[in-house]
Amino acid sequence: MTDDDLTLRAIGRDLAEELRRHSLDVHEGRESAETVVASLPPEFWCLGMRPDRNPRPLERDGKRPPVRSCREFTALMEELCRGDAGLALAMPFSSMSALLMEQMLSEEQLEAHYARMADRPTWTFFALTEPERGSDAGAITTSLEPGEDAAILDGVKRYIGNGVRAYCGMVFARNTAASGMFAVQPVLVSADAPGFSAERLDTAGLKGAALSEIRLDGVEIPNAGESDAGPSGLRGAMQTFDTFRPCVGAMALGAGVAVYEYVEGELRHRTRRAWQDRFAHRIGATRGLIAEAATAIDAGRGDGSVSSAAKLSAVRLADELAAAAVAALGPAARLEHPLIDKWDNDIRGIEFMEGTSDIQRQTIAQGWIAGRLPIAGAAR
Template identity: 30%
Template sequence: MSAGEIESEFELNELRAAVRGYLDRHVAPLVEPHEATHTFPWEILPALREFGYVGGLVDPADGGDGISFTALAVLMEEAGRCWGSLRTTVNVMTIVPYVLAQTCNEDQKERFLRRLLDVSSRAWIAITESEAGSDAGAMRTRAVREGDSYRINGRKLYITNGASNDIGVVLASTDPARGSKGISAFLVDAAESPYEAIEMRHMSVRATNNCELIFDDVEVPAANLIGAEGEGLRVAMRAINVGRMNMAMGAVGIAEAALAIATDHVKERRQFGRPLAGFQLVQRLIVEAATQIEAARRLGLHAAATLDAGGQGRVECSMAKLFCAEACNSAVTNALQACGGAGLMEEMQIERMYRDVREASIPEGTSELQILNIGKELLGVSALR
């Protein structure tokens, strides 16, 4: 699982300062207009690539940066601090190259990975279906081999970046009789295998596009099968723990931003003749939020350190995802409450953070599924099957 060498504390601080400075200057001003139009400013991606987003986890031999998981954790925290939609978008754009670098053959890397690393393409990964959410193994999308290609039929739901109409990885069953062991992963290029994407409006991370993808007899070259038939879930699971760590650290970043706004507000606003900050119950809102964020941040960084040490991080990343999602939701709720009515107004931005942090407990495995993952590891008994 190990990515690159672990940077020194000094280097990580420099990375944080550099990326924060860039995001504050160049991306923060884009948030409001893009939230209003539900669009993402894709033109920022080449500059973000320079910090380690997109190619960070890919080995330099494959054209990536080979940064550590801890550095990626810092990047995700800073992305969340700037904008929830940014965190979600760069997560997918970083995870897909990481998966492809580990699982694709040289021809596939040349045709797909290279386009992601030079930031000329956008990617999605499609697993979820209407009848297969937490239970991904129950998917019904079918891929049937016909000569030199596969025909794919089925519908995928809630696919981030799906509207990009570019490239992605779709999971489909090549052998339904084998259940989850009959699921395979395919590279899809919209230019050669057109599919339909229907955008779905959503509550959180509104500047990301989230789609239903419809595969109606879509022909995909057999050369686009990743690995062997039946290895689809293994391909997707390559990045599951990193994805959970990313989601955890993104939630921490969102909560930090909300707390900073609330802290300024309660120091400035006066009621009953004194600043709100002087009231014990307001202090409690702020202190509880700060404590939750600090604990969440440390658990997220611990998960990253576990991955850096070569561990799979199954328990650590699930714990981080579970705790960070729940604690940061609570922290942002406190921050909003401390701002009163102003907290509900768009101008203050906490209402957006409140919506965005809500995402953290659902994709990449819901909080309930994280509990069951951890329970299985700790107790040796699966509550699922």
């Protein structure tokens, strides 16, 4: 690891300790994630901002580690999820929309957005997933009907992180005046636009993420006509998923490591050694696979296969750790150790982010057949 990597992980561990303090209170509804985030130093709101735009850079030991590459972001998210995965997703910099916003917004819009982020906790959303359709970008039914002065947006999005607290976000819709891959395009939507509404969903885990249902009823989108499909659409959605998939793997690993370390601290010497022998090597190997996937993306070599292998491996390991924790701590583990119960629910929620394990296996198989996946046993 580089010095920046070590510094970034140290920052993540410090923040994770603070998130852990609020973990059960947020999960059980005694405290809101928004209150937790607002109580943090403002530097943490801005962690994901471009260094040249960040007026509140976070320093540690005289260093300002960047959080711009996929590898940097995965390292940070793993550490944060050792504290609390739901609250990690509640951090303003964690939204998938950031990548698309930088590609699509004007310089003036970006300046206003970054100024707002530096001033107060500011959330955005990435709205692709739909009821009955999931995150299949090619099958979405949300429509964008071009007009003379504005396009009209209609549809429903579900399981959208930060939907109820975001001030704006990217909504994927099917442009009725276009066809093929350019028919699907993301548009910027303000949460205060007439016809926009969002409702928080009741979930078993990841409470801090504020997963929401968004309804779009005749929302007017200025200047979003047929010629505005741009470089995004289906390709933009897939690029965003491929970029963030190792980060989801890092989230699963972080939650799994939280379980591992908690159980390790509860066991006696002999059983602790058996626990370490069973899982320590796999944790290190999974961390290495996630780093390899992130490095490939940063180098422009990410095709989805290695990212899928990283996410699948991390979720499988985290799920096994949660199950093994109950076996190690006894039949009353979920009652006597409420964090174990919470982490298990969080891990099951991460399984559905960026595609379920079955979808990841399909991507891995395609990469293997095409000779793009040189990692033996990655699809087990």
